[in-house]
Amino acid sequence: MQNEETKEMLADLIWLNALIATELLQVTENTSAILRKTSPPASCLAEHQALRATALAIAEKYRKNTMLAQHLTGHQ
Numbered sequence: 001m002q003n004e005e006t007k008e009m010l011a012d013l014i015w016l017n018a019l020i021a022t023e024l025l026q027v028t029e030n031t032s033a034i035l036r037k038t039s040p041p042a043s044c045l046a047e048h049q050a051l052r053a054t055a056l057a058i059a060e061k062y063r064k065n066t067m068l069a070q071h072l073t074g075h076q
Helices: 001-034 042-062 068-074
Strands: none
Touching: 001 042, 001 068, 042 068
């Protein structure tokens, strides 16, 4: 039983870390836009999108059907 609890806890932590990572990327983009008074460079936006996709894939590997994918599609 403890092994299953540990597995569930690790899955939760992986999902939570992916959520934090994607939100941190968004905060970075927003801060950059505020400081620059324009959008971040296109190269940064493309790289951040790829990083978000990777974090989402990791999160969904362990926790399917959460709101994370839907939430990320709302990010600009």
